[in-house]
Amino acid sequence: MVQAVAAPAPAPAQSPAAEPAFGDTTRLLIAAQGDGRRAGTDLPMVGEAATRAWERYMDSFSQPIPEWFNDQRGVTEQ
Known part of the structure; x- marks a missing residue:
């Protein structure tokens, strides 16, 4: 004898918005x-x-700071 079994409900479709971008x-x-x-x-x-x-x-402290390091040409005031 064959017994009828209810089929599982289909999984709800995921909308594209539910997936991570x-x-x-x-x-x-x-x-x-x-x-x-x-x-x-x-x-x-x-x-x-x-x-x-x-x-x-x-040793880096024994070297003078290069003059160009303090050059402000091209730097805009804010």
Whole structure:
């Protein structure tokens, strides 16, 4: 004997507005990286690389600031 079974109701069709717009996922991931939700942990710099970077940083203070750095030509007043 065959028993009649009610067919499941069809799933409602999703309107195109319900789908995320192109690029939304990328924007959300970039925002999460920027605000720290997906940021990686800090990694220390050790050894010779750290020493050389520190020396370059300290040596930068022994150089005079170039004159062109303070040149205001082409800069508009606000």
